[in-house]
Amino acid sequence: MTSRTITLANRGGATYSVDARRPLLDTLREQGVDLPYGCKYGGCITCAARLTDGQIDQRRQVALNNRQIANGYIILCVARPLTDCTLEIGVDSHGKLYRNPFADPLEPHELKADIATPKEA
Amino acid sequence: MECCGPGYASPAEAMKAPREKLLYTIAIYTGTGIQKPDYLCTIDADPESPTYSQVIHRLEMPGIGDELHHMGWNACSSCHDDASMSRRYLIVPGVRSSNLHIVDTIDPRAPQLHKVVEGAEIKARTDLSAPHTVHCLGSEIIISMLGDAKGEAPGGYLHLDKDFNIVGRWERSMGDIPFGYDFWYQPRHNVMASSEWAAPNTFMPGFDLEEVGHLKYGRRIHLWDFEKREPKQxxxxxxxxxxxxxxxxxxxxxxxxxxxxxxxxxxxxxWWKDGAGDWQWEKIIDVENEPHPEWPIPVPGVISVILISMDDRFLYFCNWLHGDIRQYNIEDPHNPVLTGQVWMGGLLDRAPEVNGVRVTGGPQMIQLSLDGKRLYVTTSLFSTWDNQFYPEIRTNGGCMLMVNCDTETGGMEIDPGFVVDFGKEPNGPSRCHETRYPGGDCTSDIWV
Structure with a gap:
């Protein structure tokens, strides 16, 4: 098994060794990390966390728009660590996840991947 | 007609039923940061009781993250003539988990979990997810499912037998329907109507206004051939x-x-069927957008629910962002007349506090007593959407209020003696959503 070390910045820097091939939601919960979740297939955002260091593969997620991704959000139920990672977890990491959609609209390049248009130079 | 099945022989008979003394209301922790299951509350609605206007029982679901939302009975007046049926089991779906919780209310004050139909089984057997509206159909049950197993639209309809076994897909075809949401059927006219929210993968993460323009949200109503189980118009x-x-x-x-x-x-x-037998539709009420000092565009009302009194005389709806509930006389359904309006919460700051409780969110789900005189209101819409429009709900929780309705000439008034503050729940602030009563209510029963 290829292992990665996951550091939880907002849980006192606690570290966990996880299987690189499995979703972080599963591998962290199995080690006792209390995480929110909902759909468990990458569609609903409830398990979102913020990646502050490292790289992950979350190609199966369909919940995040490009602004949320730019702000570092990842969907733990489908995210697999490509490197060692540092995360902020739980709703205390959700400060930039939610925004009033009328008061703070998205630019065309900030929409979800399937409808976003490239940012003009 | 002597009869011993569930419900009532007619809407007029339902209106004579005893007053509701217990309410069942959904409360959620999904999306709140509190790592506890969502739960079904029993609320004491008997003004003679010492625990009136309090939560007297909480039934926790087995796991976290369901997002309980709407619910429905195993049986209603549609099998009033079937003595083998009774209104005993409440089907309580989780939108995010796709789990169906079957709740036994044989002890009406303390409902217990009877069984769970697992979301994984529903997905595997029917390629459906995200359950929403539950209607009993004679002795069987159909549930609108807003997505396929991957959360893409249009989903379809899950068919359960009376023992909550999965029969399969109810519909023969979804035709060209792009999205599902709510439905209601009127069997004497062989018609079902369904509406459109969006794909679960679109609405579950929250609301991006731009996705409306990209046709990710609905804008159609569908009429079905109910017997053929396929859309026709x-x-x-x-x-x-x-x-x-x-x-x-x-x-x-x-x-x-x-x-x-x-x-x-x-x-x-x-909509209605005209004299020539053709179905027609029209817009009968248009709520004006309202200016807001901090918004670049005026605030839409966002009508999150509508309800019709059992005598079909009054239409009620909530403007979740404005913060008002309206009552219209619809005795002439083409020409509704505004007869009542009350304010609670909302973004326009008209009634930030009611009955000593700071109202976070706006009027959202409503349930009316069978006699039409008491309207129960809750304030949470959907966890992610709450978090976008009313982020303070995370610490304040939701609340339930009661509105007294004048059924003679119309008019509404918030009852000063009833408030349930979900900000003070034992495990921390939760958010309340749909309400039902043990004996049936104004959105649970259909007559065949």
């Missing part, structure tokens, strides 16, 4: 019908009149 509502949600036919089973609230357009849509 679509009303394209366009800009007048953006995000059409709750669908209600008249309770009178002989009527063809039905209504739907278009949430984002903040319009009420009315």
């Amino acid at each position: 679509t009303f394209y509502l366009g800009e007048d019908g953006l995000i059409p949600l709750e669908v209600r036919f008249h309770h009178d089973p002989d009527s063809t009149h039905g209504f739907c609230g278009a949430a984002l357009s903040a319009n009420i849509i009315h």
Whole structure:
């Protein structure tokens, strides 16, 4: 098994060794990390966390728009660590996840991947 | 007719039922940061009781993250003549988990979990997810499912037998329907109406306004051939019908009149069968957007729910972002007359505090007593959408209020003696959503 070390910045820097091939939601919960979740297939955002260091593969997620991704959000139920990672977890990491959609609209390049248009130079 | 099945022989009989003394209300922790299951509350609604206006029982679901939302009975007046049936089991779906919780109310004050139909099994056997509206159908049950197993639209309809076994897909075809949401059927006219929210993968993460323009949200109402189980006609509502949600036919089973609230357009849509036998539709109410000091554009009402009194005389709806509940006399369904309005919460700051409780969120789900005199209101819409529009709900929780309704000439008034503050729940602030009563209510029963 290829292992990665996951550091939880907002849980006192606690570290966990996880299987690189499995979703972080599963591998962290199995080690006792209390995480929110909902759909468990990458569609609903409830398990979102913020990646502050490292790289992950979350190609199966369909919940995040490009602004949320730019702000570092990842969907733990489908995210697999490509490197060692540092995360902020739980709703205390959700400060930039939610925004009033009328008061703070998205630019065309900030929409979800399937409808976003490239940012003009 | 002597009869011993569930419900009532007619809407008029339902109106004579004893007053509701218990309410069942959904409360959620999904999306709140509190790592506890969502739960079903029993609320004491008997003014003679010492625990009136309090939560007297909490039934926790087995796991976290379901997002309980709407619910429905195993049986209603549609099998009033079937003595083998009783209104005993409440089907309580989780939108995010797709789990169906079957709750036994044989002890009405303390419902217990009977069984769980697992979301994974539903997905595997029917390729459906995200359960929403539950209607009993004679002795069987159908549930609108808003997505396929991957959360893409249009989903379809899950068919359960009376013992909650999965029969399969109810519909023969979804035709060209792009999205599902709510539905209601009127069997004497062989018709079902359904509305459109969005794919679960679109609405579950929250609301991006731009996705409306990209046609990710609905703008149609569909009429079905109920017996053939396939759509037969679509009303394209366009800009007048953006995000059409709750669908209600008249309770009178002989009527063809039905209504739907278009949430984002903040319009009420009315349809009926004309003298030539053709189905027609029109917009009958248009709620004006309201200016807001901090918004670049005026605030739409966002009609999150509609409801019709059991005598079909009054239409109620909530403007979740404005913060008002309205009552219209619809005795002439083409020409509704505004007869009552009350304010609670909302973004326009008209009534930030009611009965000593700071109202976070706006009026959202409503349930009316069978006699039409008491309207129970809760304030949470959907966890992610709450978090966008009313982020303080995370610490304040939701609340339930009661509105006294004048059924003679019309009029509404918030009852000063009833408030349930979900900000003070034992495990921390939760959010309350749909309400039902043990004996049936104004959105649970259909007459065949």
